[in-house]
Amino acid sequence: MKLVGPWFSGYTRRVGITLKLLKLPFEHLPYHAYREAERVRAFSPMVRVPALQLDDAQVLIDSSAIVDYLDSLVPLDQRLMPASGPERVRALQLVGYGCACYDKLARYCDELMLRPEAHRLAHLQTGYREQMESGFRVLEAAQADPWLLGARISQADIMAVVAFQSASVVIPRTFNSASFPRLAALVDQAMQLTAFSSTLPDLADLQASGLIGADNGV
Numbered sequence: 001m002k003l004v005g006p007w008f009s010g011y012t013r014r015v016g017i018t019l020k021l022l023k024l025p026f027e028h029l030p031y032h033a034y035r036e037a038e039r040v041r042a043f044s045p046m047v048r049v050p051a052l053q054l055d056d057a058q059v060l061i062d063s064s065a066i067v068d069y070l071d072s073l074v075p076l077d078q079r080l081m082p083a084s085g086p087e088r089v090r091a092l093q094l095v096g097y098g099c100a101c102y103d104k105l106a107r108y109c110d111e112l113m114l115r116p117e118a119h120r121l122a123h124l125q126t127g128y129r130e131q132m133e134s135g136f137r138v139l140e141a142a143q144a145d146p147w148l149l150g151a152r153i154s155q156a157d158i159m160a161v162v163a164f165q166s167a168s169v170v171i172p173r174t175f176n177s178a179s180f181p182r183l184a185a186l187v188d189q190a191m192q193l194t195a196f197s198s199t200l201p202d203l204a205d206l207q208a209s210g211l212i213g214a215d216n217g218v
């Protein structure tokens, strides 16, 4: 399998972490949707990442569809989503909040990266930040230990860690260990696993994006 997209893309990172946790071999093609559009288009006609090319050359897009497919490749007891019942409902709830927080962060980043400062829409930025705070509060309040669903790591942890770790780089004044101690501890715990530590966004990529230190306090 070939995974298209850089770790800078949280949704691509979500898929990469999943492949690694499930011990599924893959080739990583870290093409950037904005900077290497033609390379991405060869796999993904909408120039969107992540895209996963299967060994029979079919391509899946959308991280939720991809991680669902990947789970189907391994035995039930290794899957990262519970198969049914209240545990599955809980997992879907938490994954939903993780994805929604990351979605708002991506919009917030677009304001910072793509719009000149004089044209940024402050009410949009504030709204995205407040929505993220509400979503991360739900994840912060999830009571299980050591992972969000209890004993085993799941897709809920992957998306919560990807979203919170990225948010704390872009908006550290709001998303930090003082305000969200449980999520910060979850990030630290996840970073003990190679699947997470080996998929950190490239520092050069982060610097080139102009996102580090770009938050304008709105």
Ligand SMILES: N[C@@H](CCC(=O)N[C@@H](CS)C(=O)NCC(=O)O)C(=O)O
Pocket (backbone or CB within 6 Å): 009, 010, 011, 012, 033, 046, 047, 048, 049, 050, 061, 062, 063, 064, 106
């Ligand atoms: N819901 C999609 C979101 C994918 C997404 O937003 N990808 C971004 C990078 S993180 C992208 O490729 N943006 C370019 C575009 O959509 O035009 C998923 O989960 O895969």
